[in-house]
Amino acid sequence: MNDPGFYIGIMSGTSSDAIDVALISTHPKIELIASHSTPISTELRQQIHQLADPQKGSIDQLGHLDHQLGNAFANAVLELLSITHISPKLIIAIGSHGQTIRHRPSPSPHPFTIQIGDPNIIAEKTGITTVADFRRRDIAAGGQGAPLVPAFHRAVFSTEKIDRAIVNIGGMANITWLPQSELESEVIGFDTGPGNVLLDAWIYQHLQQGFDRNGAWATEGKLNKPLLDLLLSDDFFHRPPPKSTGREMFNLSWLQHRLESLNQMVAVVDVQRTLLELTAITIANSINQLSPTHKEIFVCGGGVFNPLLMGRLEYLLAPNPVFSTAKLGIDPQWIEAMAFAWLAYRRMENKPGNICNVTGAKHPQILGALYFGS
Numbered sequence: 080m081n082d083p084g085f086y087i088g089i090m091s092g093t094s095s096d097a098i099d100v101a102l103i104s105t106h107p108k109i110e111l112i113a114s115h116s117t118p119i120s121t122e123l124r125q126q127i128h129q130l131a132d133p134q135k136g137s138i139d140q141l142g143h144l145d146h147q148l149g150n151a152f153a154n155a156v157l158e159l160l161s162i163t164h165i166s167p168k169l170i171i172a173i174g175s176h177g178q179t180i181r182h183r184p185s186p187s188p189h190p191f192t193i194q195i196g197d198p199n200i201i202a203e204k205t206g207i208t209t210v211a212d213f214r215r216r217d218i219a220a221g222g223q224g225a226p227l228v229p230a231f232h233r234a235v236f237s238t239e240k241i242d243r244a245i246v247n248i249g250g251m252a253n254i255t256w257l258p259q260s261e262l263e264s265e266v267i268g269f270d271t272g273p274g275n276v277l278l279d280a281w282i283y284q285h286l287q288q289g290f291d292r293n294g295a296w297a298t299e300g301k302l303n304k305p306l307l308d309l310l311l312s313d314d315f316f317h318r319p320p321p322k323s324t325g326r327e328m329f330n331l332s333w334l335q336h337r338l339e340s341l342n343q344m345v346a347v348v349d350v351q352r353t354l355l356e357l358t359a360i361t362i363a364n365s366i367n368q369l370s371p372t373h374k375e376i377f378v379c380g381g382g383v384f385n386p387l388l389m390g391r392l393e394y395l396l397a398p399n400p401v402f403s404t405a406k407l408g409i410d411p412q413w414i415e416a417m418a419f420a421w422l423a424y425r426r427m428e429n430k431p432g433n434i435c436n437v438t439g440a441k442h443p444q445i446l447g448a449l450y451f452g453s
């Protein structure tokens with residue numbers, strides 16, 4: 080069916096820096112119509128991080144935050160509609176990813192993932208049908224429940240002209256391999272490990288800054304090779320896909336533990352530089368291992384705004400060119416939110432949202448639960 084309506088995606092990633100909202104059309108082609116970002120306050124971010132810490136957090140906190148974030152997500156949508164003067168009646172559905180507070184996929188014996196931000200509230204306040212809980216059906220079908228963006232990357236970036244890799248550098252980093260064959264069965268996608276999460280946590284601990292703007296602090300530091308090698312020895316980086324990860328694995332305790340086992344003192348600024356190299360090298364190694372052929376690499380997510388990180392990726396992936404997805408006409412900041420708008424569209428059309436080769440699910444599955452609007 081060729082429906083001309085709009086879809087909205089809401090995304091607040093592992094960085095919990097902001098609530099990103101994207102409004103897209105799906106016909107005649109997938110296009111970003113409008114976007115809006117609402118910063119997440121330091122206080123709210125701290126509450127999210129506390130709940131996401133396996134050592135802390137209570138069920139009461141979970142309930143409160145679920146409610147608070149449901150309201151915040153709904154308000155972010157209402158702001159976008161008010162700024163753009165677009166009527167909610169034109170929106171067929173909202174896709175809300177939710178805030179991940181735990182992600183423990185297989186090989187855990189009882190795999191699960193939890194995203195909060197009550198979709199009942201989003202549907203109630205906006206009056207728009209809301210799709211949420213995208214990941215758990217994929218886990219039920221034997222998959223990782225992640226990453227889910229590769230199906231969207233395929234829909235917008237795949238080409239028969241050349242092999243492409245799409246890299247999303249948010250809190251975590253994930254890649255999508257889009258072969259020239261354009262066959263879904265040959266698409267590969269997985270989390271490569273930390274993106275910005277450790278960089279953000281380290282600079283916050285030492286300079287009380289939310290992130291290292293333009294990689295300025297890391298640029299002052301020196302790469303520490305023994306520390307880099309120790310970090311790279313983590314089993315996650317050597318495991319074959321499908322694989323996905325989150326804050327419960329890559330966090331300050333993970334880093335602290337390794338710094339303590341290293342028998343040398345490393346200057347805090349050198350740690351920042353080394354963490355940046357860890358992100359760059361784990362992404363580049365993952366792409367280089369996929370295929371020796373000539374390919375184009377396109378980067379999206381907040382990491383694209385870090386020139387030092389982009390420079391290191393260019394160096395490590397040479398002679399293959401590295402660009403921002405802006406070169407393909409899609410602003411790198413909005414791709415994930417657009418992906419969840421598109422996943423809502425797939426849900427409303429009763430079409431699968433996962434790629435089995437990526438998540439490891441036994442079969443394609445329609446993803447997301449529906450909360451009807453008014």
Ligand SMILES: Nc1ncnc2c1ncn2[C@@H]1O[C@H](COP(=O)(O)OP(=O)(O)O)[C@@H](O)[C@H]1O
Binds near residue numbers: 091093279292380
């Ligand atoms: N100008 C910049 N310089 C360096 N890093 C940046 C810049 N802009 C954004 N980032 C990084 O990108 C992160 C946000 O990326 P985002 O794609 O929103 O991640 P998530 O999906 O996890 O929310 C920030 O926390 C920060 O680390």
Ligand SMILES: [Mg+2]
Binds near residue numbers: 091094095097099249
């Ligand atoms: Mg973000």
